[in-house]
Amino acid sequence: MMTAALPTAQKLADLSALDCTAFSSQLGGIFEHSPWVAERAWAARPFASVDALHQAMVAAMLDAGRAEQLALIRAHPELAGKEAAAGTLTQASTGEQQGAGLDRCTADELQRLRSLNAAYRSRFGFPFVIAVKGRSRHQIMDIIEARLGNDAETEFRTCLDEIAKIARFRLDALLGAA
Structure with a gap:
């Protein structure tokens, strides 16, 4: 290591x-x-x-x-989803979601987030992916809502772009470049 x-x-x-x-x-x-x-x-x-x-x-x-x-897109967990509830997120995903406050959602916020996650997955066939670093849980929920209006190809490309951002944050953390 x-x-x-x-x-x-x-x-x-x-x-x-x-x-x-x-x-x-x-x-x-x-x-x-x-x-x-x-x-x-x-x-x-x-x-x-x-x-x-x-x-x-x-x-x-x-x-x-x-x-x-x-x-690759489908390998990402839903935000504050079943993996988070079960404690089976990767260490990196756990830290990222905690950093955005997703582990501190109120019951109403958690219900809204899970409803948005379900609507997103139903519409696009894959989980909502976003680099959460520097964003609040409220911003994230607003972004999911906004992205639900996109077409499937735009969302596919957006998820890949977000995955690239997540990867950069993880590389910076691993290599001490942040």
């Missing part, structure tokens, strides 16, 4: 020196339950910056077929 004491440049050099299996092990959680993204980005080594690593990972995601992209 990466140690926080190393400078970012050293962490990147260490990552770049890893074989594909070890690299994927270190970065497999950057894209929710989708280590294939790290596996495919590995070929772009060495990484001179966090930006370069992030770009390689996003390119791997965008170069994937539609079915893999859909599976």
